[in-house]
Amino acid sequence: MAAERTTVDGGVMYKNNRKEEGTNQPDYRGFCHIDGKEYETSGWIREGRNGKFISYAMKPRREESKKYQNFTYEDRTEKPDVPF
Numbered sequence: 001m002a003a004e005r006t007t008v009d010g011g012v013m014y015k016n017n018r019k020e021e022g023t024n025q026p027d028y029r030g031f032c033h034i035d036g037k038e039y040e041t042s043g044w045i046r047e048g049r050n051g052k053f054i055s056y057a058m059k060p061r062r063e064e065s066k067k068y069q070n071f072t073y074e075d076r077t078e079k080p081d082v083p084f
Helices: none
Strands: 008-015 028-034 037-048 051-060
Touching: 008 037, 028 051
Parallel strands: none
Antiparallel strands: 008 028, 028 037, 037 051
C-alpha cells in the first residue's frame, strides 16, 4: 500500500517591514496553500550552534486577511486621476 501524499500547492514569505524592535513579532510573514486550505505563515530569524536559521509557525488564514486577496483596480468605487 502506498503512503498517502500531501499536496503542497506553494506559498510565499515576505520581510516584515512593520516589525517593531524589541518585540516578538515575526521577521517574515506570508501565506501558503496545503491540500486546498490556506494558512498564514510567520518566520523568525534565530541563531543556533550551526549558524542562522528560520523557525516558522503556521495557522489557518483569517477571513479578514482574505478580503483583499482578489482586489483589482476595477473593484474601486473611485478612480483617482493619475497622469501615468
